[in-house]
Amino acid sequence: MAKRKRKNIVDVKNHVLIPKHKKLSEKDKKELFEKYNITLKELPKIPLDDPALADIDAKEGDVIKITRESLTTGKSIFYRGVISG
Amino acid sequence: MKEYKKYRKRLPLSLLEEVKEKTKDMPEARVNKILKEVHKEYRKAKVQAGESVGLVSAESLGEPGTQMTLNTFHFAGVAEMNVTVGLPRIIEILDGRKKIKTPMMEVYLKPPYNKGKDIKKLALSIKETLLKEVMSEISVDLANSSIEIILDKEKVKDIGATAGSIVKALEKQAKGTNVKKKEDTIIIKPKSKENHVAEAYKLKEKIKNIYIKGVKNIKQVLPVKRGNEFIIITSGSNLPEILEMKEVDTSRTVTNDIYEISRILGIEAARAVVINEVSKVIEAQGLNVDIRHIMLIADTMCFSGDLKGITRYGVVSEKASVLARASFETPIKHIINAALVGEVDELNSVVENVMLNQAVPVGTGLPGLVTKIK
Numbered sequence: 001m002a003k004r005k006r007k008n009i010v011d012v013k014n015h016v017l018i019p020k021h022k023k024l025s026e027k028d029k030k031e032l033f034e035k036y037n038i039t040l041k042e043l044p045k046i047p048l049d050d051p052a053l054a055d056i057d058a059k060e061g062d063v064i065k066i067t068r069e070s071l072t073t074g075k076s077i078f079y080r081g082v083i084s085g
Numbered sequence: 086m087k088e089y090k091k092y093r094k095r096l097p098l099s100l101l102e103e104v105k106e107k108t109k110d111m112p113e114a115r116v117n118k119i120l121k122e123v124h125k126e127y128r129k130a131k132v133q134a135g136e137s138v139g140l141v142s143a144e145s146l147g148e149p150g151t152q153m154t155l156n157t158f159h160f161a162g163v164a165e166m167n168v169t170v171g172l173p174r175i176i177e178i179l180d181g182r183k184k185i186k187t188p189m190m191e192v193y194l195k196p197p198y199n200k201g202k203d204i205k206k207l208a209l210s211i212k213e214t215l216l217k218e219v220m221s222e223i224s225v226d227l228a229n230s231s232i233e234i235i236l237d238k239e240k241v242k243d244i245g246a247t248a249g250s251i252v253k254a255l256e257k258q259a260k261g262t263n264v265k266k267k268e269d270t271i272i273i274k275p276k277s278k279e280n281h282v283a284e285a286y287k288l289k290e291k292i293k294n295i296y297i298k299g300v301k302n303i304k305q306v307l308p309v310k311r312g313n314e315f316i317i318i319t320s321g322s323n324l325p326e327i328l329e330m331k332e333v334d335t336s337r338t339v340t341n342d343i344y345e346i347s348r349i350l351g352i353e354a355a356r357a358v359v360i361n362e363v364s365k366v367i368e369a370q371g372l373n374v375d376i377r378h379i380m381l382i383a384d385t386m387c388f389s390g391d392l393k394g395i396t397r398y399g400v401v402s403e404k405a406s407v408l409a410r411a412s413f414e415t416p417i418k419h420i421i422n423a424a425l426v427g428e429v430d431e432l433n434s435v436v437e438n439v440m441l442n443q444a445v446p447v448g449t450g451l452p453g454l455v456t457k458i459k
Contacts, residue, residue, distance in 0.1 A: 017350055073099055080390065
């Protein structure tokens, strides 16, 4: 696949389509893995160069907590593991 | 409000809010009882472990799809702009196509522009304008094998350009030529010494399509009033450039090109747009599909962090099992490739177990039995 162009001059993080992204601390990350008995490999992924991560200091192997405005439950929490673009 | 707090982790937010709203002026004991009942019902409604949700989603979307095929033609074409609707659109979204048939944008504007200030001028400035749209005459001077262009002054003024800026655009893009302005006409002459007339004709066709002003790929613009503000609907999509304009509300402007969204706004935004676009089509057809099915499909497409269509190149190629991949499309290719690298099939999923006549790991077939032998 062609390398994505990800040089945004405009600030897009306030866009209505982008839910809140937050990096999990190492402790929370461990708790999450233990709670669901999983490893990073099983989580859905998010590439490191995703525009939504622009001002989050994330690195490969981190877990991003995403708080979505869900149409069915009002608020839903989703996790994505960071992978290199 | 203690009762609500207890259930905050156990009930979804929207359900809790609804209970809160309806039990506003009830005694505490009763509220507690209601919450307990709601929680019981909620747990009953939850999907059981081992339920084959993917299959149910596929059926739930596939069945209305069979009805859509017939309807497509009657609904095709919305009042002013032609838009892909119905089954072709659904296929386009779920396949994760990079080039969609009718890209469209909804450009929201910042105040005071959203109240209709200079709306027409703004819309025209977004539209991609080619030279042929602002000229009134173009001719080839056979004696000098040069091209003469007479501009349509009013149209030039409408798009907010000047003769000078057009000359500049021409100079920049029409390489190997000399561009001169003489009163109302622009004369373009090829630099090469051999002045072939045929070449001049070729050049003429090329020059007609030179880009003058506006945002590339925006083929049509249409200012409309939505609610109490004006927005611009465009045919053609170019999110990055539109977002750079200072008049545009960058927080609400969207396109229906999902691939572009995933590139500019990220994977989570792409997921949201997949859900929006699919449910929009289904609603327009007067069908009813539960949003959860569409959400599951969107989540699957965005699982890998990259937008993947439900095709053999997309999500199917990510399956762990060789047999599952082979059962979808091009079986021989998959089996040969797997044989070459010595792939192992763990038989963890449904399709491969159906093939081998074994219990599928779904529903009651999922749990295994472990015995302790004394």
